[in-house]
Amino acid sequence: MADSEPGFLIAREEMHKSLAEGGAPIGACLVAKDGTILGRGHNQKVQKNSPCLHAEVSAFEDANHVDTTAYIGGTLYTTLSCCDICAGCAIFFKLGRVVIGESKTYRGGNDYMASKGIEVVELDDPECINTLQTYIKEHPEVWYEGIGVKKGEKGI
Amino acid sequence: MADSEPGFLIAREEMHKSLAEGGAPIGACLVAKDGTILGRGHNQKVQKNSPCLHAEVSAFEDANHVDTTAYIGGTLYTTLSCCDICAGCAIFFKLGRVVIGESKTYRGGNDYMASKGIEVVELDDPECINTLQTYIKEHPEVWYEGIGVKKGEKGI
Numbered sequence: 001m002a003d004s005e006p007g008f009l010i011a012r013e014e015m016h017k018s019l020a021e022g023g024a025p026i027g028a029c030l031v032a033k034d035g036t037i038l039g040r041g042h043n044q045k046v047q048k049n050s051p052c053l054h055a056e057v058s059a060f061e062d063a064n065h066v067d068t069t070a071y072i073g074g075t076l077y078t079t080l081s082c083c084d085i086c087a088g089c090a091i092f093f094k095l096g097r098v099v100i101g102e103s104k105t106y107r108g109g110n111d112y113m114a115s116k117g118i119e120v121v122e123l124d125d126p127e128c129i130n131t132l133q134t135y136i137k138e139h140p141e142v143w144y145e146g147i148g149v150k151k152g153e154k155g156i
Numbered sequence: 157m158a159d160s161e162p163g164f165l166i167a168r169e170e171m172h173k174s175l176a177e178g179g180a181p182i183g184a185c186l187v188a189k190d191g192t193i194l195g196r197g198h199n200q201k202v203q204k205n206s207p208c209l210h211a212e213v214s215a216f217e218d219a220n221h222v223d224t225t226a227y228i229g230g231t232l233y234t235t236l237s238c239c240d241i242c243a244g245c246a247i248f249f250k251l252g253r254v255v256i257g258e259s260k261t262y263r264g265g266n267d268y269m270a271s272k273g274i275e276v277v278e279l280d281d282p283e284c285i286n287t288l289q290t291y292i293k294e295h296p297e298v299w300y301e302g303i304g305v306k307k308g309e310k311g312i
Binding site: 053057060061067071072085086087088089092109145148150151 | 205206207208209213216217219220223224225227228239240241242243244245247248249250265301302304305306307
């Protein structure tokens with residue numbers, strides 16, 4: 001099962017790490033085709049006031065100790081569906097597979113990645129769902145601005 | 157003409173700035189719907205050994221002094237076609253328009269952005285074309301690795 005693969009467990013660790021730092025609990029891990037763990041990271045919206053350093057982008061940046069062609073055919077594990085930016089990364093770096101902890105809270109670019117030939121595995125991991133949904137209830141302003149929803153909409 | 161708009165001139169300045177730093181000459185600028193310049197940046201592949209800090213992403217990051225909802229309906233100026241990551245940014249941040257200095261050397265996600273309702277303006281700017289093509293001849297390894305081409309392919 002994909003939810004017991006090391007990359008997914010690391011992505012979930014990163015999710016909790018971000019929460020402990022006061023940030024949005026979304027984590028990711030990039031694993032090469034041969035199983036080597038290349039990079040890991042979490043959302044940096046709060047921690048670095050970054051609009052683009054989503055969990056997945058952070059994992060790709062953390063993997064910069066290798067040539068990016070080492071990413072080809074690899075697997076990206078993420079606790080939440082990839083947005084358009086992160087789906088773009090998966091396509092640009094020619095990944096083979098993306099394993100997603102949950103796609104209940106947010107759906108993003110999953111279908112677009114699949115249309116480009118990437119195997120998309122959507123888990124329905126209760127730990128990912130509960131952790132993020134609790135965070136959104138407590139910090140709606142971070143979540144909604146992060147996905148481009150203006151103040152005054154969606155009750156924030 | 158789009159090639160005389162302030163945002164495009166800034167993007168071209170950023171292209172030259174990156175070249176002067178020894179990096180890939182690709183620049184970008186993000187301008188709000190009301191004309192306010194929000195951010196500017198250039199490719200950081202060489203300077204920061206970054207796989208994802210393309211010119212456009214750098215401009216979005218530089219604009220983090222405002223809420224990202226201020227990007228909505230804005231224009232992204234870039235000296236080169238957006239790759240999948242940067243096209244993903246344009247879509248995710250709900251831009252209205254993307255002005256591209258050149259799409260001769262690389263085409264990327266231009267059609268995908270257009271299919272999502274973004275106005276895509278493709279210039280054929282000789283300064284952008286010549287600057288990048290000269291750089292690629294001198295540093296093919298940076299360019300090809302940057303777009304995910306393995307060593308041994310494309311004569312590198």
